[in-house]
Amino acid sequence: MRFSKAFIPTLKEDPADSVIPSHKLMVRSGMIRMLSAGIYSFLPLGYKVLKKIIEIIREEMDAIGGQEFHLPALNPKEIWEKTGRVEAFGDTMFHVKNRDYVLAPTHEEIMTFHARGVLKSYKEMPQIWYQIQTKFRNEPRPRSGVIRGRQFLMKDAYSFDSSWEGLDKSYELHDKAYRKIFDRCGIKYFVVGASSGAMGGSQSEEFMVKSDAGEDTVAYCESCGYAANVEVAQSKIPAVKRHEVSKKVYEIHTPNVKSIDELCEFLGIDERETAKSRIYIFNDEPVLVLMSGNDEVNETKLESALGGAVRPAHPDELKEITGADAGSIGPIGIKFRIIADLRLKDGNNLYSGANKNDYHIGGIDLKRDVPNIEYFDLRTVQTGEECIKCGSKLEVFKAIELGHIFKLGTKYSEALGAMFLDENGKENPIIMGSYGIGVERVLACYIEQNYDDRGIIWDKTLAPYQISLLGLNMKKEPVVSACEKIYGELTQKGFEVLYDDRKDVQAGVKFADADLIGLPLQIIVGERGLKEDLIEIKIRRTGERLKVKTAEIIDKVQALI
RNA sequence: CGGGGCGUAGCGUAGUCCGGUUAGCGCGCCUGCUUUGGGAGCAGGAGGUCGCAGGUUCGAAUCCUGCCGCCCCGACCA
Structure with missing residues (x-):
């Protein structure tokens, strides 16, 4: 992509209404723009990254046998009334004014609706159904950019099993898939046991990222990996000592x-x-x-x-x-x-x-x-108390929830009458699990963990392009022809190159934009270097610079990326 | 929903307390010339319902009332 033709509106200054680094950087680098509180437009650069995250999720979901759906966001209210969730969601659910529709905040009901009467035999299970789709929640207070929005992308998956052992297996599969997804995205995360809250069901785990912008508080033990939401966390704090002699009141x-x-x-x-x-x-x-x-x-x-x-x-x-x-x-x-x-x-x-x-x-x-x-057990665990498992010091901090996996059980299948016949010809409710990932949060959390004072630092996996090609002075013919040649060859080889071919832009501006956008490699072509037949490569993460002979540039780039 | 802050050009802001030139500045944008390896210089230019509505006043960005929007803290949160 030629920068001169691209719509990448970068900003020199932080937008006034952003507070956390990922939000500032996403706006400044031209990835997103706010439309209204908690409602963001993804611009081409941001959408490219989002699509890469989605593709990773899709691959890992398919790898555990997931089948991708695309369900409507506009739902008849009736079906939500059957499970009592119109009331449960209350004001968090968007209601359509001129028809009895709601905007779906999640899709347990709709998936169960489709399973009902179709998954009729234990022989047809297990099934894993998922989608990557827009959810709507009327959050009273959206915040932190894309981290808590009124409209957001969710990968939501649902498992349908004929036994509780089957549910355990489906749950395990999702746990493994989620770990792969976040590992591949390059995110440092941890997994906590959580209270299952209004979703209902038994076991549930949250995939969390440590961040001051987080809305959950967790207790974490570095040495053994114990992690739990403070809502359920325990520690080894000693009980009050009972004295031998009780005094009088x-x-x-x-x-x-x-x-x-x-x-x-x-x-x-x-x-x-x-x-x-x-x-x-x-x-x-x-x-x-x-x-x-x-x-x-x-x-x-x-x-x-x-x-x-x-x-x-x-x-x-x-x-x-x-x-x-x-x-x-x-x-x-x-x-x-x-x-x-x-x-x-x-x-x-x-x-x-x-x-x-x-x-x-x-x-x-x-x-x-x-x-x-x-x-x-009624108390809230504090930093410095001893880990319930290993006795090391616990740390209590804020974290962002990236994903959540639940063993739902039969709450929705019972409410909606999704029954199947078991080996004995007996009718039972389908046993369900539900599994979500906040797609934009993956993006925001990656940035929260990978930036410096100049901008974002992408790894090649999520980077919108892999390479910044900077033509420092595009009015000089040797620079232009060297750049065009490199651009052509790299593109031919399948690399995604953002070629800064802007004619009337200062070198400093190009450097600043390249660092802000943060692609992993920068190829810097200037008149000065070309005189010695040299082109410079800068590695964004380390700041390391290499001078490479013009003829060797393509090989060097391939080796580095 | 409670508390606090804010709303002036695409972005960042001064001016508001204490009403009174043509609403100022930086960035960005357009034209020309120069410059060209870390956010250039000079010259000229475009761009504003001062969030909206009403009120007070000879006169309102500025004072009053109502509303809307945005941010932060809290409550809530799958």
Whole structure:
């Protein structure tokens, strides 16, 4: 491609509305432009990369026996009502105004619809069906460029099995395919066990990339590879020690002492001797949640312990419920349900609130004084705690979810009546899995991991072109003819070359654009070098420069790429 | 949806508090000449409903009201 004919609108300055590096660089290098919040147009350069990612995904999906579909994004609302997901998605789903259609945010329903009545025998399974297609989600707050959009490309795949063992196998196949896809794309990722959330189903794993732009928080152990979303992560943090002798319960006047830190300072004790109370509302009933010291309540863990959605009690409800404000609440004298973090199990000689403002209680023995207490893992893991598996230090950080694989089970097949006959002629719901990859996120994450202060750094696999050919002064005949020759030969050999043949552009501008766009190799043809019969090759990633005889340039490029 | 910020030419911005020339600057764009290995120089030029609507005023980018859009933090999130 000749730069003079290409539409690659590069920008010298960062766009004002972008924050993260990948977003800035995609806009600056002319890959994308925003149309509206969370809605991006891919320009030719960006679309070239996207197509390469799609092709890798397609190859690996085909390699595990996947069959590619192309389903409509416009769906009758009725089918979504059958699975209860119109309500489940709520405002996240786009609704068409002048007909009873919705824009599909995913495709479990539609794939199941097609399986229903067609996959009727165990003999026809397993099946893996997938597509690479646009999804629509009315995100309340799109952000980070292409990472969270209202319209985005997803590779979504669905497996249909006649047994749970079959599902395990399909799930394994996807796990392997995903690893190959991300490896081939050159992305450094890790896999975490996750809560399956509103998708339903049992096992699920997320493929994550470490990034400050991420929306998930994960705990990761470098030495053994343990990784888990903080929603479910555990650590080896020691339980509170039970002392041999339990003291008696006694009240302490603690004026203006609100936080655990203040309490520790006031009494000269360690935070491990304290129990913090939080009040949550579950099914319109209050629940007191007791945590050790400054441990944070993990609401996801709390919800799975209780088996339903919770909300923190409002500050003005607290006094009515407990008799005290936040900071003075404790387990003694509470008549409603009390649950505590496992770390506190059978703890004694603890300090907690007295349910009376400005008072705390010491000498609490949970076993003796709070007999109905229930214990669950409720705390949020912190950086520096010991890995639950190997005991090394855990690191907690933000990450972007690139892909997610789920064992769905029979939720959708049951709701939509997708049944098959087994070996015994008995009717059963098809056992399903569902597997997604955010295609633009693969692109954005690659860039997040591969850039410097000059621009993007492409490996040849995803690079929109492999080679930048820079004709430094296109008004000089020797430069032009050398460039044309190289361009012709490389193109003939099947290389994708972006040939900067712009006539009235300064050398500096060409260098800057080449570094910004970031193709792996730059062939630099200038009058100066040609006088000595030399052409320069620059390797974008390392900045290394090689001077090569004109006659050897093609061989050298082939060797380097 | 809560909190904060912003909206002036294709991009980046000054001016807004305290109303008053023809709305300024840099980049980019067009023409000509020069320059040509790391974002050139000179000269000339085009490009603006100052987000939209209403109001106050002799006069509004500037003050008031409403709306829209964009970004960030939070909530939410498959």
